[in-house]
Amino acid sequence: MVTENKDLKKALEGDIKAFQSLFSEFQPQLKSYLYRLLTDRNDTDDLTHDTFVKAFDKISTFKGNSEFKTWVFQIATNLAYDFLKKKRRWLPNAQDQAKSLAMSTEYIQQLFVMTNKTSNRGRYEVKEHIDFCFTCISKTLSIEEQIAIILKDIYAFSRTEIADILGKTEGVVKHLLFNGRKTMIEIFDNRCALINKNGACHQCTELAGIYNPKQTKQEELMKIKMVKSSEKESKEKLYQLRSDLVAAIDPLNSEGADMQDIIMQCTRLAINEIETIQN
Template sequence: MASNKINLAKNGDINAFHELYSDFQPQLKSYLYRLLVDRNEVEDIAHDTFLKAFDNVAGFDEKASLKSWVFRIATNLAYDRLRNRGRWSSDVMDKAKEHAHNNEYILVKMQSTSQHSKFDIREHIDFCFTCLSKVLPLDQQIAVILKDIYNFKVKEIATILDLTIPKVKHVLRFGRQAMTDIFDSKCALINKKGACHQCSELNAALNPKQKQQELFIKDKLIPKDADKRKLYNLRKALIRPINPLNIEGAEIHDIFMQINRKVEGEINQIDFNTNN
């Protein structure tokens, strides 16, 4: 059935191509959000990806899946925007926390927003995974997200990133190790000295349900003898079902991401009118 639609698409049937594209469009957009952390850019690149893929589908050789082929196009478009921005600094959370506390209008807006959203610790683990992944070199960030969140095979990631399989394995190993170490030093759920304000001080002030959720996840979900590698794997399992674009806490997380982008110099001001 899919092969018939691909043949139709190759012959210029845009409706057939749209049906194929729609099967993985939500996943593609959530992937782009984890890379770009900007909803407007996600929509722009998803739109451009669709047009570019349809324009070139006649040359799709079907050696890879259509999904991997489209993800490669989207990744290249995202890469073009991200390569000039640089990695986030490892202390981005500390800088964001200071910026928020020093700007009353931000705190007021976050307090207002948080009244309408339910605190879910899994969503915040997802947020932190996205945030911390932006500390990595771009190829490591993309490989880790594709493999550990979207479960792409190494061979597929090699196609998407235009790398050899050994190189992908190398990039994944170093990316995972870096993520594991960063979580171990910063996650306030695990390390009492953790600096991650999204899962600790700032969010606790915004939502009193946090402490209850923290206790729940520690008692029910975190093994007493878990080492940092097991905890990394646990985080992956918890966040794989989450689409950051349609979670209940999406609006407050968008504000957090904008604060991070502000302190990293990616944007000049925070837009509280972003549509969710």
């Protein structure tokens, strides 16, 4: 049933200020979620705005069968889903392509250095690159798997809530989570040099050396629980530790948010998803 929340009652009556008050309570999380799906700040801003407009326009259809936040996330997810259907899935080697592009393109290297030196959100830390890596690998999944994984493992939505958001049964959501995690665990195990000495991806340690030259790499790495536990924990436990770390980071507002965005743009340029990097 619809709660006795005064703002919700007013919003249902068409009070846009009351609606805005409700929306603002979870807007930062909504934007962070959309950015992880879309990997573009402008697209994220656009879809957040579109979600606000559509949700307010459809407020009379909200019957209180779910939390208001869940209902709004459903609208945002539908918009993101339609947007993502036009895009190709990323390949697991997208980061390798980005690294090759960056190493061969002087202006991209200059963007990295300038962002690191001039932006108050240009700081680089390994944990934030792990967050970036999680987003990249999640984009190798089907759209529904990606949505389910991010909602459950990063934003702690329940399977029931995710079923409402996706318009699926809880059984289907359970299946999406199982398959999505299985794929991500396999990719991480084969690629991540932080948890597998034979891993193909060394970007975390290499970038740490570039942007924190005075920092002892091993000391920084050993601060990360996932790395310390890599030799004794199961693959499933390492995935959980990784997702716990990612859940604690807001990719739009962390100390390395601007650096992460430049690296993300470089990746998108490398896989031909965009034509240039905007800074």
